[in-house]
Amino acid sequence: MQHRFMSEKAGHTFKASKPRKLSRRKFLTDIARTACGVGFFGLGVGIYSKPASSLPALALRPPGALPEEAFLAACTRCGLCVRDCPYDILKLAELGADNVATGTPYFTARTGPCEMCEDIPCVPVCPTGALSHELTDINKSRMGLAVLVDQESCIAFLGLRCEVCFNVCPVRDQAIRIEPRPNLRSGHHALFIPVVYSEACTGCGLCEKACILEEAAIKVLPMRVARGELGQHYRLGWEQKDKAGGSLVAPDTEHKFNLPEGVKYDYYGRGLVDERGAAITMPGTGEAATPFSSNPLDTLNRGIREAK
């Protein structure tokens, strides 16, 4: 103990008597040591930051959150959004407990969906704009996208009336619509299927919260998981045609059915018609004449008999 003090004492009577000279070798070694140590630490943190920053599919960012990469650069993890959420749905991720980048805010739709406050109090309080202040209409927020992930357990697909997700949706009848489909199992009932439209869905998660199943069949997923993307070169012909006011390729030509002179085929179910559009009927029976046999096998086997 005494000698430790002595050495410090030697240090603090440094004065100008004997300028302390650090050998170049020691100087360089010290710098290299520090740089290596810090470098290894940095490498560790850098590698850890990748998995630690990947957002699990069921963790949703608050409304107005920038795309995930920019969000992780901008969010200071201060929790002001958490404080200003009147429904206390937001949570700052905890290390090792939430699998979300530590300290960043998120919510889980199934347990606490966004209640879609009209004044969006969580957004303007964000000091950095990680929650973009440009979002002023909550209906324009895109926290994720509801996807009916399990058609096998959704009871609407089983032929039962449910429509709970449709009814709780804050953008009712726009984000989720009920569309009737034939019930092929019974053959004579309708299925009332909830269909999500991405143009209106905010990803608030109220539908997922309300889903009556043990495990929700409709889930809000982050856009990156929920959406497909059409190749950039695709053009929808019918849209382009409307836009241009007419066909952009060759003019539509009428399909030739190789019919007798003066006879046409009517697309709207009347079978063969004459030039004036009057239906041609089969002699005797009076039924509408058609170029196709009533037995579908005849169509399938056409040509085979001749080949034999």
Added chain:
Amino acid sequence: MITPLDQLGREAIAKRGWFAAHKWLLLRRLSQMSVFALFLLGPIAGIWIIKGNLSSSLLFDVVPMTDPLLFLQILSAGFTGIASAAVIGAALVLVFYLVVGGRVYCSWVCPVNIVTDTANWLRRRLNIKSSAKISVNARYWMLALTLVLSFSTGTLAYELVNPVSMLHRGLIFGMGFGWTIVLGVFLFDLLIMKHGWCGHLCPMGAFYGILGNSAFVRVRADRRADCDDCMECYEVCPEPQVLPPALKGEQKGLAPVILSGDCTNCGRCVDICGEDVFDFGLRIGRISGVGKVDGAPRAVSGHESAS
């Protein structure tokens, strides 16, 4: 005469009484606890004086504050569209610490200080002497690292492991396993290195230390002639390398002011000194880089006329 370690602080206590000999330590603990209590008052009692945490906060729902180092990391991560609240908030914090001393943050606000002070206290009680050797400048490498990391990963990567924000945010918003990192810092300081984290590695300390280089509020050693070389201040000072110029620099014409940004303005030296050598004061006009001070008492001859 050098004071043996087991006699540490006895003289000051005998001369001034226990409370006066722990004045700044007690005030510091009060300050650290108060900052923490203010942040907790909202979530616990519904009294919202300040919201958020040390990374960013909002005082009285009006005054924004943002950690300026975090602000730099955000810029370095490539996000330039920072909203005005964070810009104003970072500027406010920056100016505040430029005035009172950057590392006032470390000793008067930062919650990790209590952890590492406890580790150091225990280290003394358990008589642990071995200590790893890391340069006190390693923290500037760490500071550079935080910026390089955010630049190269595009995220605030250091925030994933930062013990300071981990502890403060954790205590207010929920800790998860964040306590393991804080425990790591504690054990590191206790078993591996004296003043290891705060004194050598913490990049936030490095950043605030840079701010502190030009701060106004300073610990002064105006009565340095009374120093009896008991070495007690060296023992308790978390950054003992800052002491010699002020304490023993008289013959070199150095002012009796601790000018290093590393000084945390913790006031332990003021408390512990039996001879009342140190006290808080202001930096007075500093001349040409060598730290000579106008009107410095008992300055080297030829400088008396300077004031």
